[in-house]
Amino acid sequence: MQYITSAFKMCLSTLTQSIVSRKRLILALAALFSVSAAISLPVVADHCRQHVYQKWAEGWLAWKNDDPEAALEVWSDIGISANFSARPSRIEYWKIRAMEKLGREEEACLLKTKLAKRYPFDFYTFLIFSDGGAGSLGDACRSKAESLFYPNPWKKEVSAAAARTGVSESMILSVMRQESKFRKNAVSRSGAQGLMQIMPTTAKDESRSLKMETTGSDIKDPGNNILLGASYFARLSRIFSGELPRAIAAYNAGMMPVTRWNTLYADDWVEWIEEIPYPETREYVRSVLENHEMYKMLSGEKSGPPISVLMSEGPMPVEKLASVPGHKKSDM
Incomplete structure (x- = not known):
């Protein structure tokens, strides 16, 4: 019976060490992932910003050359990289302008709704909606945003x-x-x-x-x-x-x-x-x-x-x- 008890204790000890080792391994991997993300995220963000800048400039050149179709195609290719730019709403707004110029009113209307929901009270949203897209927000959310970000001191x-x-x-x-x-x-x-x-x-x-x-x-x-x-x-x-x-x-x-x-x-x-x-x-x-x-x-x-x-x-x-x-x- 004593040998059985000792063997059981040894197995339990080995199992415990194994669990602890796995936990340490998981924690180490998590820490490594966090460090890697912290190092790589600025690089990724910078790459995305460069991508947005290049595509914006290319699309803007097409727009100024009175080619809204080419401009829309280029701006649509920006994708989620736009979220790393200072104003992602700018891309959406100019896509709307291009769509309207091409007579694609239905698509433009859908994108206007998206603009209001995603970027309320933004400069580009105000250009289209006189209330800055406030109609897409609940009263409580709108009131809180107004009081927090637009005080009236002095x-x-x-x-x-x-x-x-x-x-x-x-x-x-x-x-x-x-x-x-x-x-x-x-x-x-x-x-x-x-x-x-x-x-x-x-x-x-x-x-x-x-x-x-x-x-x-x-x-x-x-x-x-x-x-x-x-x-x-x-x-x-x-x-x-x-x-x-x-x-x-x-x-x-x-x-x-x-x-x-x-x-x-x-x-x-x-x-x-x-x-x-x-x-x-x-x-x-x-x-x-x-x-x-x-x-x-x-x-x-x-x-x-x-x-x-x-x-x-x-x-x-x-x-x-x-x-x-x-x-x-x-x-x-």
């Missing part, structure tokens, strides 16, 4: 700046959200400061225009900073005769580059935005316009045309802007 200061400069509260909030994410002490690498990310030289110019007495330390004060930023935006809007995409682009890239870009040979404003040669400014314009639509929708503001007008109107040559009395395509 109400007193924003209202005062809007009243003094003529720039709408929704536009001030839209620029502020993109510039500083509402951080009053934000300072950029280039030296832009505060909620509206104003450069000290710009602050001096606007202070002089507003007859304000400000010092360097006053620039970050929320009330001053918002007013100076709104005043600068109002000046840019006047320079570009109310053409909102140009004014927004100039706030980010400066007035001279935007003037130099002129029409960028674009047939409409959406094409113009796609042709902006500075990637940061291109995304900045999309984001501010997207923010603007959200804040207008949240506040119930009815002023100005819907963002969809960007598809039907195009940029006027810069040299003609000053000679057109009352020319105003957008509303601040």
Whole structure:
């Protein structure tokens, strides 16, 4: 009986060691897989982004050469790689435009529904749906998204700046959200400061225009900073005769580059935005316009045309802007 017990214990010990060894092996394999994934994922993501960039450029060239069929074929070949790009919605939107140009309305309608469901409140979704695709979301989900991502801080200061400069509260909030994410002490690498990310030289110019007495330390004060930023935006809007995409682009890239870009040979404003040669400014314009639509929708503001007008109107040559009395395509 003793021998049987000893043999049983030995078997149990061997079995236990085997189980422990297998567990260790599984854990080791899992750890190895995790490390491999962590190393390889950035490589895969970069490869996908390169694939999207190449296909987008190829399709865009076809579109500009008035060949929507070739453009659609190339853009449709992007597949899931689009998810690794900054705005996957862009590919879907331009596929819709190509389908409509080819008379494939039914396919375009299906893709519009998909766009609204997958990318609600996106710049490209707003171009097609005035509510940004909110109709595809439940009330609770929509309300939570709005309150989390589109706050309305500094109400007193924003209202005062809007009243003094003529720039709408929704536009001030839209620029502020993109510039500083509402951080009053934000300072950029280039030296832009505060909620509206104003450069000290710009602050001096606007202070002089507003007859304000400000010092360097006053620039970050929320009330001053918002007013100076709104005043600068109002000046840019006047320079570009109310053409909102140009004014927004100039706030980010400066007035001279935007003037130099002129029409960028674009047939409409959406094409113009796609042709902006500075990637940061291109995304900045999309984001501010997207923010603007959200804040207008949240506040119930009815002023100005819907963002969809960007598809039907195009940029006027810069040299003609000053000679057109009352020319105003957008509303601040």
